[in-house]
Amino acid sequence: MTTRPAADSRILLAVAEGEILAVRVDAAGVEVQRHELRPADLADWVRRVEAEERPRWIIRSARTVYAPLLAAGVHLTRTHDLLLCHAILRDTDAVARPLAPSADWMPREPDVGEPGLFAAVDSPHAESVDDLLAQTQEQFRVIAADRRGRLALLCAAESAGGLIAEEMRAAGLPWDAEVHDGILTEVLGARPAGGGLPAKMAAAADAVRFHLGDPHLHLDSHVKLLRALHRVGVNVESTSQWELSAISHPVIAPLLAYKKLSRLMSANGWAWLAEWVRDGRFRPVYIPGGVVTGRWASAGGGALQLPRMLRPAVRADPGWTLVVADVAQLEPRMLAAMSSDTAMAQAARGQDLYAGVVSSGAVATREEAKYAVLGAMYGATTGDSGRLVPRLRRVYPRAMHLVDAAARTGEDGGVVSTWLGRSSPRPGPDWDAEQAAASGADAEPAAVKRARARARERGRFTRNFVVQGTAAEWALIWLAEIRHRLRMLPVAETPATASGPFAHHAHLAFFLHDEVILHVPAEHADAAAEAVREAAAVATARMFGSFPIDVPLDLRVVQSAEK
């Protein structure tokens, strides 16, 4: 293959057993030139071409193609991830003729491996080069059909997300097992040598059993616990903490304490530590686009549910530092921008949107503002939150119209889309039948009630979809721009971290919807922090042009991620 400089080159990598083809394609995805490679030569060849011309690599999926390249020390700047983009372009409502669905392009279960661990991710899979080319051409056609260029931006960002997910897994989140162990010992009590419960947990359990008058009660059984509570006059319908916490009875305090400790022990206790933290790193499996709204999901280790209590265990290596950044109230800010609601954008000026809502006179207190805004985006109809929503409708009519319209579309069985064109799933096959059965004059009251409940449920989903999904898009561009800027930093003098592709270089280490943690050589801390700020500004501008919406960051440069 030639080494001519190409400002905008695209190369498809078709990786199959024993044979690899690199196919240069044009802007329509049509083959221009093909080059055969031996597997042993792949990494060096890609490294060289990447350095010479930075093409957009067209790959089946980052999972199958990039992970092994990364392990060989090869960094890709730009890709088009056919698997991730298939899901977007197949469902999008932004063009008249979206991508034809194909089972070959669905994420698939692995043939073997740990059960459940890698659900919904792509397995190693060979597709013929002709299939890959045909799929590329179809995807490029759909992207080009979107004259606003939003699908192009979304696919580029989604593909970058695929790369970042693999890189974060390869790098891992720096995790201090001793700090984690210390927290467990402090909160739960000393770890018993021969199994059994830690001291403080055992004490809480004994106190509960004493107050319930049953020395052998099994506290992890909801059914038995509920019966025991009823016996002593605690008449709750469930054993959930919000219901229990409203009751005044001596058993409540130790029971809530036990539940809290028990949760920590089973979800993130010593067993979790032994299974998920190796060589000072927590390596979860991220699944970009794993949620229908475009948010990431994860598999294994509960990466997106790490309790705040354990945050201090996230510690930078010696000579390194963490840059921790999150966005305050990302979703309502996205709503203000999407709807061009200048009054809501005005309320969003500065760090605290809820304070701005109070200033606008819509509600009296910050707490009311919070419940009203969340209720507006989630579709609350009852309770204090539902009561406050109409006040927002008067002050922010454009923003409220956008979410109300999304809800109505969903209730009618329609499809809604995010700002960049990710569309909600169609209703299931039984939707039409259920709604039709409820519309006839002779419909049974129970069927009518059920159908209306289902319709409202779907309306709440589509109402939230447009906001949550657009926030996910902003976050994706933010991530991609952070990655791009970190890559520009020089190799550090700072001592290397343990190993891996980022042993000498600042990298993303964690991502959670609207929050990032970077692991950075100390000498680059300020530059990395600035990169995070710049990336946020760029994400906002890419999405909304010149519309004046603030997306402020809470950003800290720290040794440990505790707040």
Next chain:
DNA sequence: CTCAACAGCGCG
């Protein structure tokens, strides 16, 4: 025994 549903709770 395995499997799926559920309850409950962690995160945004």
Next chain:
DNA sequence: AAAGCGCGCTGTTGAG
């Protein structure tokens, strides 16, 4: 002060 959205994981329960 609420019970409105999206997830993953653990442990229990009940069905086969």
